[in-house]
Amino acid sequence: MRHLLTASLILSCGVVGARAQGPTERVEIRLERTVCFGTCPEYTVTITGDGTVVYQGRQFVRVSGSHTWRIDPAAVRALALEMQQAGFFEMKDEYVATITDLPTTYTTLTIGARTKRIKNYFGAPPKLKEMESRIDEVAGTKKYVAGTDELRGLSRSGA
Numbered sequence: 001m002r003h004l005l006t007a008s009l010i011l012s013c014g015v016v017g018a019r020a021q022g023p024t025e026r027v028e029i030r031l032e033r034t035v036c037f038g039t040c041p042e043y044t045v046t047i048t049g050d051g052t053v054v055y056q057g058r059q060f061v062r063v064s065g066s067h068t069w070r071i072d073p074a075a076v077r078a079l080a081l082e083m084q085q086a087g088f089f090e091m092k093d094e095y096v097a098t099i100t101d102l103p104t105t106y107t108t109l110t111i112g113a114r115t116k117r118i119k120n121y122f123g124a125p126p127k128l129k130e131m132e133s134r135i136d137e138v139a140g141t142k143k144y145v146a147g148t149d150e151l152r153g154l155s156r157s158g159a
Contacts, residue, residue, distance in 0.1 A: 025111055027076060030044065031105065042059040049077060054066065062145060063143075063145075071140065080111055088131065091118055102122055105132055106118070
């Protein structure tokens with residue numbers, strides 16, 4: 001009985017993810033940050049269930065261009081499960097306001113055949129902002145994006 005209950009809990013999660021048994025569903029997490037009227041970093045990072053990370057740096061990032069590396073697939077599945085449990089699929093499709101000068105962040109989560117993309121321009125719940133930060137953290141993008149504070153300082157000084 002106990003094994004039956006455990007099996008049904010695993011199946012009801014939707015992501016068998018954090019287990020080392022291998023993928024049972026397609027998982028993909030994508031984060032895209034756009035420019036603002038200043039020096040906001042513009043880049044995209046895509047993480048797939050097999051642990052592949054594809055980073056594309058465009059403007060105001062330390063490293064421009066396309067770069068690929070690998071992370072632990074279990075970390076990807078754990079992040080997808082974390083996002084799902086935090087209510088990602090139940091959030092609004094967009095958070096916007098009639099203001100200007102801000103960057104936009106697009107976050108996409110795919111688990112199996114289910115995909116949701118959220119546009120965050122302004123007014124998103126803190127949970128979504130935490131998810132955006134977690135994607136960068138798990139993917140390891142800081143070493144490619146970091147340095148933007150120095151770029152902002154140069155920009156302000158007229159360099």
